[in-house]
Amino acid sequence: MSRAFVKETDPDDDDPQLPPLPQGGKNYMTPQGFARMRAELLDLIDNERPKMVEIVHWAASNGDRSENGDYLYGKKRLREIDRRIRFLTKRLDVAEVVDPSVHHGNEQIFFGATVTYADDEGVERTVRIMGIDEADSSAGDVSWISPIARTLLKARVGDVLKLVMPERVAEIEVLEVVYPAP
Incomplete structure:
Protein backbone atom coordinates (compact mmCIF):
# COMPACT_ATOMS: atom_id res chain seq x y z
CA MET A 1 0.00 0.00 0.00
CA SER A 2 1.32 3.44 -0.94
CA ARG A 3 1.70 5.96 1.87
CA ALA A 4 2.06 8.95 -0.44
CA PHE A 5 -1.25 10.61 0.34
CA VAL A 6 -1.78 9.61 3.96
CA LYS A 7 -1.69 12.25 6.69
CA GLU A 8 0.91 11.33 9.26
CA THR A 9 -0.22 13.82 11.90
CA ASP A 10 -3.28 15.93 12.36
CA PRO A 11 -2.57 19.66 12.54
CA ASP A 12 -3.16 21.19 15.96
CA ASP A 13 -5.85 23.84 16.14
CA ASP A 14 -3.63 25.72 18.60
CA ASP A 15 -0.88 26.07 15.98
CA PRO A 16 -0.39 29.84 15.48
CA GLN A 17 -0.75 31.12 11.96
CA LEU A 18 -0.32 34.44 10.23
CA PRO A 19 -3.40 36.63 9.96
CA PRO A 20 -5.09 36.10 6.58
CA LEU A 21 -4.28 38.36 3.66
CA PRO A 22 -6.86 41.10 3.16
CA GLN A 23 -9.47 40.40 0.49
CA GLY A 24 -9.62 42.33 -2.77
CA GLY A 25 -5.91 42.61 -3.58
CA LYS A 26 -5.80 46.40 -3.32
CA VAL A 97 -3.94 56.33 -2.25
CA VAL A 98 -4.28 56.37 1.52
CA ASP A 99 -3.09 59.36 3.53
CA PRO A 100 -1.72 58.10 6.86
CA SER A 101 -1.80 61.59 8.40
CA VAL A 102 -5.58 61.24 8.98
CA HIS A 103 -4.67 58.91 11.86
CA HIS A 104 -2.28 61.42 13.47
CA GLY A 105 -2.44 61.03 17.25
CA ASN A 106 -4.11 57.60 17.07
CA GLU A 107 -2.62 54.70 19.03
CA GLN A 108 -4.05 51.98 16.78
CA ILE A 109 -1.90 50.68 13.92
CA PHE A 110 -3.12 51.30 10.38
CA PHE A 111 -1.46 51.68 6.97
CA GLY A 112 1.30 54.32 7.03
CA ALA A 113 2.10 54.00 10.74
CA THR A 114 5.63 54.04 12.06
CA VAL A 115 5.66 51.38 14.77
CA THR A 116 8.26 50.68 17.44
CA TYR A 117 8.03 47.23 18.99
CA ALA A 118 10.15 45.02 21.22
CA ASP A 119 10.59 41.31 20.67
CA ASP A 120 10.79 38.65 23.38
CA GLU A 121 14.58 39.12 23.56
CA GLY A 122 14.17 42.83 24.37
CA VAL A 123 15.41 44.09 21.01
CA GLU A 124 13.52 47.19 19.85
CA ARG A 125 12.78 47.69 16.16
CA THR A 126 11.04 50.45 14.26
CA VAL A 127 9.20 49.79 11.01
CA ARG A 128 6.97 51.88 8.78
CA ILE A 129 4.05 50.11 7.11
CA MET A 130 4.02 51.11 3.44
CA GLY A 131 2.63 50.01 0.08
CA ILE A 132 3.97 47.01 -1.82
CA ASP A 133 5.64 49.16 -4.48
CA GLU A 134 7.13 51.74 -2.12
CA ALA A 135 8.47 49.66 0.78
CA ASP A 136 12.24 49.94 1.16
CA SER A 137 13.63 47.52 3.74
CA SER A 138 16.94 49.39 3.98
CA ALA A 139 14.99 52.43 5.23
CA GLY A 140 12.95 50.39 7.73
CA ASP A 141 9.84 50.19 5.54
CA VAL A 142 7.79 47.01 5.34
CA SER A 143 5.01 46.14 2.93
CA TRP A 144 1.53 46.12 4.42
CA ILE A 145 1.19 42.46 3.40
CA SER A 146 4.43 41.34 5.08
CA PRO A 147 4.11 39.01 8.08
CA ILE A 148 5.21 41.66 10.58
CA ALA A 149 2.79 44.26 9.19
CA ARG A 150 -0.10 41.80 9.09
CA THR A 151 0.61 40.94 12.72
CA LEU A 152 0.81 44.60 13.77
CA LEU A 153 -2.19 45.98 11.86
CA LYS A 154 -5.11 47.01 14.10
CA ALA A 155 -3.07 46.44 17.28
CA ARG A 156 -2.62 49.23 19.84
CA VAL A 157 0.20 50.53 22.01
CA GLY A 158 0.83 48.03 24.82
CA ASP A 159 -0.56 45.01 22.96
CA VAL A 160 1.49 41.79 23.08
CA LEU A 161 1.25 39.89 19.79
CA LYS A 162 2.48 36.57 18.43
CA LEU A 163 4.70 36.97 15.38
CA VAL A 164 4.83 33.75 13.34
CA MET A 165 8.24 33.20 11.77
CA PRO A 166 9.49 30.16 9.84
CA GLU A 167 11.70 28.91 12.66
CA ARG A 168 9.67 29.98 15.71
CA VAL A 169 6.86 32.07 17.13
CA ALA A 170 7.98 35.23 18.92
CA GLU A 171 6.07 37.54 21.19
CA ILE A 172 6.32 41.22 20.37
CA GLU A 173 5.02 44.19 22.30
CA VAL A 174 3.90 47.40 20.60
CA LEU A 175 5.72 50.31 22.25
CA GLU A 176 4.90 53.33 20.07
CA VAL A 177 2.76 54.25 17.07
CA VAL A 178 3.46 57.46 15.13
CA TYR A 179 1.74 58.93 12.07
CA PRO A 180 2.94 61.89 9.99
CA ALA A 181 1.44 65.25 10.89
CA PRO A 182 -1.35 66.49 8.58
Whole structure:
Protein backbone atom coordinates (compact mmCIF):
# COMPACT_ATOMS: atom_id res chain seq x y z
CA MET A 1 0.00 0.00 0.00
CA SER A 2 1.32 3.44 -0.94
CA ARG A 3 1.70 5.96 1.87
CA ALA A 4 2.06 8.95 -0.44
CA PHE A 5 -1.25 10.61 0.34
CA VAL A 6 -1.78 9.61 3.96
CA LYS A 7 -1.69 12.25 6.69
CA GLU A 8 0.91 11.33 9.26
CA THR A 9 -0.22 13.82 11.90
CA ASP A 10 -3.28 15.93 12.36
CA PRO A 11 -2.57 19.66 12.54
CA ASP A 12 -3.16 21.19 15.96
CA ASP A 13 -5.85 23.84 16.14
CA ASP A 14 -3.63 25.72 18.60
CA ASP A 15 -0.88 26.07 15.98
CA PRO A 16 -0.39 29.84 15.48
CA GLN A 17 -0.75 31.12 11.96
CA LEU A 18 -0.32 34.44 10.23
CA PRO A 19 -3.40 36.63 9.96
CA PRO A 20 -5.09 36.10 6.58
CA LEU A 21 -4.28 38.36 3.66
CA PRO A 22 -6.86 41.10 3.16
CA GLN A 23 -9.47 40.40 0.49
CA GLY A 24 -9.62 42.33 -2.77
CA GLY A 25 -5.91 42.61 -3.58
CA LYS A 26 -5.80 46.40 -3.32
CA ASN A 27 -2.60 48.29 -4.02
CA TYR A 28 -2.45 50.76 -1.14
CA MET A 29 0.04 53.62 -1.50
CA THR A 30 0.92 56.76 0.37
CA PRO A 31 0.52 60.05 -1.50
CA GLN A 32 4.33 60.39 -1.57
CA GLY A 33 4.81 56.90 -3.03
CA PHE A 34 2.15 57.55 -5.66
CA ALA A 35 3.84 60.84 -6.60
CA ARG A 36 7.26 59.12 -6.92
CA MET A 37 5.90 56.39 -9.19
CA ARG A 38 3.99 58.92 -11.29
CA ALA A 39 7.13 61.08 -11.62
CA GLU A 40 9.13 58.03 -12.76
CA LEU A 41 6.45 57.17 -15.34
CA LEU A 42 6.34 60.71 -16.70
CA ASP A 43 10.15 60.87 -16.85
CA LEU A 44 10.25 57.63 -18.84
CA ILE A 45 7.57 58.84 -21.25
CA ASP A 46 8.80 62.43 -21.64
CA ASN A 47 12.60 62.05 -21.43
CA GLU A 48 14.09 58.55 -21.51
CA ARG A 49 11.99 57.01 -24.29
CA PRO A 50 12.31 59.92 -26.76
CA LYS A 51 16.10 60.00 -26.24
CA MET A 52 16.36 56.26 -26.83
CA VAL A 53 14.15 56.45 -29.94
CA GLU A 54 16.46 59.15 -31.28
CA ILE A 55 19.55 57.01 -30.62
CA VAL A 56 17.96 53.95 -32.28
CA HIS A 57 16.94 56.08 -35.29
CA TRP A 58 20.49 57.46 -35.63
CA ALA A 59 22.03 53.98 -35.24
CA ALA A 60 19.65 52.49 -37.82
CA SER A 61 20.68 55.14 -40.33
CA ASN A 62 24.33 53.99 -40.04
CA GLY A 63 23.71 50.90 -42.11
CA ASP A 64 24.28 47.25 -41.13
CA ARG A 65 22.13 46.69 -38.06
CA SER A 66 23.35 43.17 -37.29
CA GLU A 67 26.73 44.40 -36.02
CA ASN A 68 25.63 47.83 -34.86
CA GLY A 69 26.07 47.91 -31.08
CA ASP A 70 24.26 51.22 -30.64
CA TYR A 71 21.26 49.89 -32.53
CA LEU A 72 21.14 46.54 -30.69
CA TYR A 73 21.61 48.10 -27.26
CA GLY A 74 19.14 50.87 -28.09
CA LYS A 75 16.43 48.40 -29.11
CA LYS A 76 17.02 46.36 -25.95
CA ARG A 77 16.87 49.46 -23.75
CA LEU A 78 13.73 50.63 -25.55
CA ARG A 79 12.03 47.30 -24.75
CA GLU A 80 13.04 47.67 -21.08
CA ILE A 81 11.63 51.21 -20.96
CA ASP A 82 8.37 50.11 -22.58
CA ARG A 83 8.07 47.20 -20.13
CA ARG A 84 8.60 49.54 -17.17
CA ILE A 85 6.05 52.02 -18.57
CA ARG A 86 3.45 49.24 -18.87
CA PHE A 87 4.19 48.04 -15.32
CA LEU A 88 3.97 51.53 -13.79
CA THR A 89 0.78 52.32 -15.71
CA LYS A 90 -0.92 49.15 -14.46
CA ARG A 91 0.23 49.68 -10.86
CA LEU A 92 -0.88 53.32 -10.80
CA ASP A 93 -4.27 52.43 -12.32
CA VAL A 94 -5.09 50.06 -9.46
CA ALA A 95 -3.43 52.15 -6.73
CA GLU A 96 -5.55 53.27 -3.84
CA VAL A 97 -3.94 56.33 -2.25
CA VAL A 98 -4.28 56.37 1.52
CA ASP A 99 -3.09 59.36 3.53
CA PRO A 100 -1.72 58.10 6.86
CA SER A 101 -1.80 61.59 8.40
CA VAL A 102 -5.58 61.24 8.98
CA HIS A 103 -4.67 58.91 11.86
CA HIS A 104 -2.28 61.42 13.47
CA GLY A 105 -2.44 61.03 17.25
CA ASN A 106 -4.11 57.60 17.07
CA GLU A 107 -2.62 54.70 19.03
CA GLN A 108 -4.05 51.98 16.78
CA ILE A 109 -1.90 50.68 13.92
CA PHE A 110 -3.12 51.30 10.38
CA PHE A 111 -1.46 51.68 6.97
CA GLY A 112 1.30 54.32 7.03
CA ALA A 113 2.10 54.00 10.74
CA THR A 114 5.63 54.04 12.06
CA VAL A 115 5.66 51.38 14.77
CA THR A 116 8.26 50.68 17.44
CA TYR A 117 8.03 47.23 18.99
CA ALA A 118 10.15 45.02 21.22
CA ASP A 119 10.59 41.31 20.67
CA ASP A 120 10.79 38.65 23.38
CA GLU A 121 14.58 39.12 23.56
CA GLY A 122 14.17 42.83 24.37
CA VAL A 123 15.41 44.09 21.01
CA GLU A 124 13.52 47.19 19.85
CA ARG A 125 12.78 47.69 16.16
CA THR A 126 11.04 50.45 14.26
CA VAL A 127 9.20 49.79 11.01
CA ARG A 128 6.97 51.88 8.78
CA ILE A 129 4.05 50.11 7.11
CA MET A 130 4.02 51.11 3.44
CA GLY A 131 2.63 50.01 0.08
CA ILE A 132 3.97 47.01 -1.82
CA ASP A 133 5.64 49.16 -4.48
CA GLU A 134 7.13 51.74 -2.12
CA ALA A 135 8.47 49.66 0.78
CA ASP A 136 12.24 49.94 1.16
CA SER A 137 13.63 47.52 3.74
CA SER A 138 16.94 49.39 3.98
CA ALA A 139 14.99 52.43 5.23
CA GLY A 140 12.95 50.39 7.73
CA ASP A 141 9.84 50.19 5.54
CA VAL A 142 7.79 47.01 5.34
CA SER A 143 5.01 46.14 2.93
CA TRP A 144 1.53 46.12 4.42
CA ILE A 145 1.19 42.46 3.40
CA SER A 146 4.43 41.34 5.08
CA PRO A 147 4.11 39.01 8.08
CA ILE A 148 5.21 41.66 10.58
CA ALA A 149 2.79 44.26 9.19
CA ARG A 150 -0.10 41.80 9.09
CA THR A 151 0.61 40.94 12.72
CA LEU A 152 0.81 44.60 13.77
CA LEU A 153 -2.19 45.98 11.86
CA LYS A 154 -5.11 47.01 14.10
CA ALA A 155 -3.07 46.44 17.28
CA ARG A 156 -2.62 49.23 19.84
CA VAL A 157 0.20 50.53 22.01
CA GLY A 158 0.83 48.03 24.82
CA ASP A 159 -0.56 45.01 22.96
CA VAL A 160 1.49 41.79 23.08
CA LEU A 161 1.25 39.89 19.79
CA LYS A 162 2.48 36.57 18.43
CA LEU A 163 4.70 36.97 15.38
CA VAL A 164 4.83 33.75 13.34
CA MET A 165 8.24 33.20 11.77
CA PRO A 166 9.49 30.16 9.84
CA GLU A 167 11.70 28.91 12.66
CA ARG A 168 9.67 29.98 15.71
CA VAL A 169 6.86 32.07 17.13
CA ALA A 170 7.98 35.23 18.92
CA GLU A 171 6.07 37.54 21.19
CA ILE A 172 6.32 41.22 20.37
CA GLU A 173 5.02 44.19 22.30
CA VAL A 174 3.90 47.40 20.60
CA LEU A 175 5.72 50.31 22.25
CA GLU A 176 4.90 53.33 20.07
CA VAL A 177 2.76 54.25 17.07
CA VAL A 178 3.46 57.46 15.13
CA TYR A 179 1.74 58.93 12.07
CA PRO A 180 2.94 61.89 9.99
CA ALA A 181 1.44 65.25 10.89
CA PRO A 182 -1.35 66.49 8.58
